Amino acid sequence: MTLTDLANPTKFLALSARILPWLAAATAVLLAIGLYQSATAPDDYQQGATVKIMFIHVPNAWLSMFVWGVMSVAALGTLVWRHPLADVAAKSAAPIGAAFTFLALVTGSLWGRPMWGTYWEWDARLTSVLILFLMYLGLMALWRAVEDPSRAARAAAVLTLVGAINLPIIKFSVDWWNTLHQPASVFRIGGPTLDRAFLVPLFVMAIAFTLLFLTLHLAAMRNEILRRRVRSLQMMQANSRAA
Amino acid sequence: MTALGALIQRDIRIALRVGGGALIGVLFFLSVVALMPFAVGPDLKLLARLGPAILWLGALLASLLTLDRLFMADHEDGSLDLIVMSRNSLELACGAKALAHWIAAGLPLIVATPVLGLLLNLDTPSTAAVALTLLAGTPALTFTGMIGAALAVTLHRGGLLLAVLVLPLSIPVLIFGVAASKAAITGPQTFGAPFAILCALSLFSFVVGPFAAAASLRQGLD
Amino acid sequence: MRLSGRGLKCVRGGREVFAGLSFEAAAGGVLAVTGANGSGKTSLLRLIAGLLIPAEGEVALEGGEAELTLAEQAHYLGHRDALKPALSVMENLSFWQDFLGGEAFDAGDSLEAVGLDHAAQLPAAYLSAGQRRRLSLARLLTVRRPIWLLDEPTAALDAAGQALFASLMRGHLARGGLIVAATHGPLGIEARELKMGGMS
Numbered sequence: 001m002t003l004t005d006l007a008n009p010t011k012f013l014a015l016s017a018r019i020l021p022w023l024a025a026a027t028a029v030l031l032a033i034g035l036y037q038s039a040t041a042p043d044d045y046q047q048g049a050t051v052k053i054m055f056i057h058v059p060n061a062w063l064s065m066f067v068w069g070v071m072s073v074a075a076l077g078t079l080v081w082r083h084p085l086a087d088v089a090a091k092s093a094a095p096i097g098a099a100f101t102f103l104a105l106v107t108g109s110l111w112g113r114p115m116w117g118t119y120w121e122w123d124a125r126l127t128s129v130l131i132l133f134l135m136y137l138g139l140m141a142l143w144r145a146v147e148d149p150s151r152a153a154r155a156a157a158v159l160t161l162v163g164a165i166n167l168p169i170i171k172f173s174v175d176w177w178n179t180l181h182q183p184a185s186v187f188r189i190g191g192p193t194l195d196r197a198f199l200v201p202l203f204v205m206a207i208a209f210t211l212l213f214l215t216l217h218l219a220a221m222r223n224e225i226l227r228r229r230v231r232s233l234q235m236m237q238a239n240s241r242a243a
Numbered sequence: 244m245t246a247l248g249a250l251i252q253r254d255i256r257i258a259l260r261v262g263g264g265a266l267i268g269v270l271f272f273l274s275v276v277a278l279m280p281f282a283v284g285p286d287l288k289l290l291a292r293l294g295p296a297i298l299w300l301g302a303l304l305a306s307l308l309t310l311d312r313l314f315m316a317d318h319e320d321g322s323l324d325l326i327v328m329s330r331n332s333l334e335l336a337c338g339a340k341a342l343a344h345w346i347a348a349g350l351p352l353i354v355a356t357p358v359l360g361l362l363l364n365l366d367t368p369s370t371a372a373v374a375l376t377l378l379a380g381t382p383a384l385t386f387t388g389m390i391g392a393a394l395a396v397t398l399h400r401g402g403l404l405l406a407v408l409v410l411p412l413s414i415p416v417l418i419f420g421v422a423a424s425k426a427a428i429t430g431p432q433t434f435g436a437p438f439a440i441l442c443a444l445s446l447f448s449f450v451v452g453p454f455a456a457a458a459s460l461r462q463g464l465d
Numbered sequence: 466m467r468l469s470g471r472g473l474k475c476v477r478g479g480r481e482v483f484a485g486l487s488f489e490a491a492a493g494g495v496l497a498v499t500g501a502n503g504s505g506k507t508s509l510l511r512l513i514a515g516l517l518i519p520a521e522g523e524v525a526l527e528g529g530e531a532e533l534t535l536a537e538q539a540h541y542l543g544h545r546d547a548l549k550p551a552l553s554v555m556e557n558l559s560f561w562q563d564f565l566g567g568e569a570f571d572a573g574d575s576l577e578a579v580g581l582d583h584a585a586q587l588p589a590a591y592l593s594a595g596q597r598r599r600l601s602l603a604r605l606l607t608v609r610r611p612i613w614l615l616d617e618p619t620a621a622l623d624a625a626g627q628a629l630f631a632s633l634m635r636g637h638l639a640r641g642g643l644i645v646a647a648t649h650g651p652l653g654i655e656a657r658e659l660k661m662g663g664m665s
Contacts, residue, residue, distance in 0.1 A: 109361075120362050122285030130277055130362075137270050145267075147550075147590060238584045238591040249563035253552070260551040321545030324516055328536040330566030464516045 007084050009225045016218045023215040030208035037201035050114050055201055057107040058186075059209040060100045064132060065167050067097030067213060071139075072164045075157035085221070087153030088228075090160065091143050092220035096213060098136035105129060116180055124173035125181035128166060135163045149228060246331045247339040254343035268305045268348045269355045275301040276359045287364040294363040295373050295424035299417055301359070302352050302377055306384045307413075309348045311405045313340060313392040314460065323396070327464060337460070338453040341389045349381040372427030372434070376441060380420040383445040386452030387412040393456035397463030416444050466492040466528035466611060468513070468535075468643055473522035475508045482508050484521070488659050490645055492528070492611070493638050495656035498647040504662030506647035507544070510614045513645060514541045529611065537566075539612035540605050544620075546597045547604075550590035554581060554600060557589050561604050568609040575606040579629065594621040602633060613637060615646040619653075627653055 034055070044051035071093045077086030108126070109119045120126065139156055146152035174183045185193045192199055244252070259265055279297045280290060290297075317323040326336050353374055360370030391409035398404070423437040467489065474484040482505040490496040498506045511517040513524050515536040526535045548557055558572045576582045579599040584592065592600065598621045605613060613634075619627045631653035634644060646652060 118287065118364065120364065121287065122280040122290070127277075127280070127285075134270070134274055134277060137266070137273075141267050141270060145261075234587050235591045238587050238596070239593060240583065244563045246564045246566055249560050253549070253556075253560045253564075256556070257549055257551045319545070320549070321543045321547040322549070324511075324514070324541055324543060325547050325561070325565070327516065328514060328539065328541055329564055330533070330537045331564070464511075 009085065009088075012085060013222060013225060016222055020215065020218055020222075023211060023218065027208060027211040027215050030204060030211055034201060034205035034208045037204055041201050042197055047115065050111060051198075053107050053111040054198070055205045057104060057111055058202060059206040060104040060107060061129070062206060063209050063213055064097060064101035064104050064129065065170060066210070067093050067100060068132065068136075068160070068164060068167060070217075071097065071160045075160040078153050078157040079161075085225075087150065087157070088221050088224045089217070090153065090156060091149065092224050093217055094136055094139045094143065094156075096216050096220065098133065098140060100209075100213070101129065101133040101136055105133060121180045123180040124177040125170065128170045128173050132163075132166055132170060135159075135166065139163075246329070247335055250326075250336060250339045251343040251346075254340055255347050258343070258347035265347050265351045268309050269351045271308065272301045272305040272352050272355060273359065275304055276362060279363075291364045291366075291369075294360065294365040294369060295376075295428075296421050297363060298356060298359060298373050299377070299380075299420050299424070302349075302356075302381060303384060303413055303417060305352055306349060306381060307388055307406055307409060310344065310385065310388040310392050310409075311395055313344055313389060314396045314456075315392070318396045318463075323460070324464065327460070333457040333460065334453040337389060337393070337456040338386075338449065341386050341452060341456075344389075345382055345385040349385055352381065353377050369424070369428050373424045375427075376420045376423045376438065379423075379438065379441045379445060380416050383416045383441070383448040384413055386445070386448035387416070389452045390455045390459065393459035393463070397459050399463075416441065419444065466526070466641070466643055468524070468526055468612065468645070470509075470513070470524045471522055473509070473512060473524070474520045475505060475512060475517065476520045477508060477517075483661065486522070486661075490643055490657075492641050492643045495634065495638070495644040495646060495652065495654055496659055497652055497656035498645065498659045498661060499649070500661030506661055507616050509661070510541070510543075510616050510645065510647055514539060514614050516541075526612075535612070538610055539614050540608070540610045542601055542605065542613070542615045542618055544616055546601050548589050548592075548597055548600060550588065552589055553586050554589050554592070555585040557600065558603055558607060562607045565608045570607050570609065572603070572607050575603040576600075578606055578633075579603045595623055595626055598622055599626065599629075602630060605637075606633065609640075611642050613642060613644045613646075615644065615648075617647055617649065619648070619650070 038052055038055035041052065041055075043049050071090050074086045074090035074093065077083040078090065105126075108129075112121065113119050139159060142156050142159060143149075143152050146155070171184075174181050186199070186202070194202070276297055279293070283289060283293065314323060317326065327333055329336070356374040356377060357370050360367075360373065365373070388409050390412070391405040394408060395405045419437045419441040423434060423441055426433040426437055468491075469487075469489045471487050473486040475482040475486075486509070488496065498509060500506055508517060512519050513535070515534065524535065526538070529535070529538050547561075552560070554576065555572060558576065562569045562572050573582065573585070576585055579602050581592075581596060581599055581603060584596070589597070589600070598618070602618075619630055622630060634652070634654050637644065644656075646656070
């Protein structure tokens with residue numbers, strides 16, 4: 001089973017139909033474990049129980065960037081390698097990425113209220129994630145604006161790659177600028193500063209959310225392929241009696 | 244279905260199906276508001292003071308930029324000819340199109356206002372005041388903007404020219420909209436007067452807008 | 466019912482398109498307006514439809530309904546098809562049925578008469594040029610108007626479409642209607658000819 005096999009939509013549909021139930025089950029199991037571990041993790045000595053928002057907020061934030069990375073690879077697939085399913089992958093990923101970004105913003109905002117006293121602050125990290133959210137929405141609007149999906153694919157691919165510049169900005173914003181958001185505590189040189197009691201549930205939740213993304217993404221790709229088939233059939237039906 | 248009801252339903256359907264739908268206006272509104280702190284600085288107190296003004300400017304720009312296709316699309320595909328030739332008054336048809344545009348493009352802006360108020364550090368009463376003034380004032384923006392949209396068909400131009408023509412007409416609405424929002428924050432006694440004038444401006448535009456637009460369109464049909 | 470024009474002069478963009486033009490069309494008959502491109506066929510039709518104001522002369526209608534203007538008793542079929550691609554075929558047609566006003570007939574029957582009933586629920590964007598023309602013809606069938614002003618109606622139609630169109634025209638004339646059509650080629654029906662271009 002090679003990449004070229006996956007390039008065939010019919011084969012992809014068959015393969016994804018077999019994988020999807022397993023992925024969904026694995027997602028459910030890991031989410032259950034992660035939520036249990038998050039609930040039973042100790043309280044922070046400063047923040048109390050509110051620190052547990054971290055177990056949802058941080059994985060969502062990581063995924064919001066990860067999904068843009070996936071879309072960037074798909075964009076290269078469209079522009080450089082002309083993979084037939086690349087634009088399907090890109091189009092399906094955008095709403096999911098937007099949802100993760102939105103959740104990251106909302107959970108962060110709810111966490112910020114007790115911690116910093118405000119729902120929102122225009123510091124570098126929050127602003128760059130807000131901009132990421134706007135870029136996701138802009139991409140979704142672009143996909144919908146052009147009726148023919150394959151034409152929209154090129155424009156969207158270029159926009160995705162240009163927007164990828166935002167990812168390192170988000171990641172390093174807390175280091176480059178003096179921000180309200182706390183500096184990196186997991187992925188940094190010198191190793192994580194978080195205690196193991198927090199790190200383990202965090203990683204479990206991160207993997208669970210990643211599996212959630214994969215499940216949703218595969219399902220969305222299947223839907224998109226089927227949607228395009230319906231469109232072709234409708235066009236054939238319209239022309240079935242010659243004008 | 245009545246003739247004008249059919250026109251409103253058609254325009255709303257097209258607005259929701261084409262392009263990014265109604266949400267493209269909201270996305271623009273969100274982008275403009277997000278742009279302000281980059282220019283003005285992230286000082287939350289300053290943003291809270293400027294909040295009503297920023298929201299009003301964002302709503303104004305978002306309304307304006309979606310308006311120029313109001314009549315152009317119908318002109319380009321020949322629908323405008325048929326609308327003029329129908330057994331409905333052109334003034335009422337223009338009013339119906341403007342109403343449909345406000346429902347599809349203006350109302351979502353008002354729904355988005357609370358979220359944006361949060362970003363600008365506005366407290367709940369202020370955000371509610373801004374939303375209320377937008378509700379009263381955005382119809383005026385749409386109906387006066389419609390005049391520019393009709394002129395765009397006549398002049399075969401659009402875009403910036405339309406914006407330049409319509410902006411002066413929007414200034415009174417902007418003044419009283421922001422004044423009413425600010426007054427609501429300081430106290431309900433001073434809120435009544437600017438808000439009443441804002442409502443009056445909207446009512447006035449309901450009459451002037453369709454008549455001016457219809458007169459303009461009749462000139463521009465060839 | 467009689468439609469007539471006297472001494473019509475049309476000026477567009479500073480250029481005089483035609484002058485001193487007179488014509489007559491009676492109920493039950495077709496007036497075919499012919500001539501080279503640029504001779505003013507479309508302008509004449511738009512003038513009759515009230516979409517253009519003549520520089521001189523006037524258009525008069527005898528025998529129509531007194532309270533309605535000429536435009537309100539006429540159908541105009543222009544170059545462009547007044548079709549919204551985002552709406553379905555049926556949505557497009559029922560809109561005009563509701564909006565134009567006056568006697569209206571079943572939209573589904575009209576679509577069947579023009580051979581588009583199989584596409585009723587499909588987005589109008591998927592129609593070919595000939596099918597769009599047929600949808601416009603369905604509009605003429607759905608809402609009844611005594612006067613038909615047609616600008617090159619058979620332009621995008623194939624042989625079957627042109628035959629369909631000729632039969633629709635005959636039906637309209639039998640109901641006492643009147644047709645003024647600008648055309649380059651034969652309409653498939655008997656018509657009096659008005660030759661444009663080279664007028665003095």
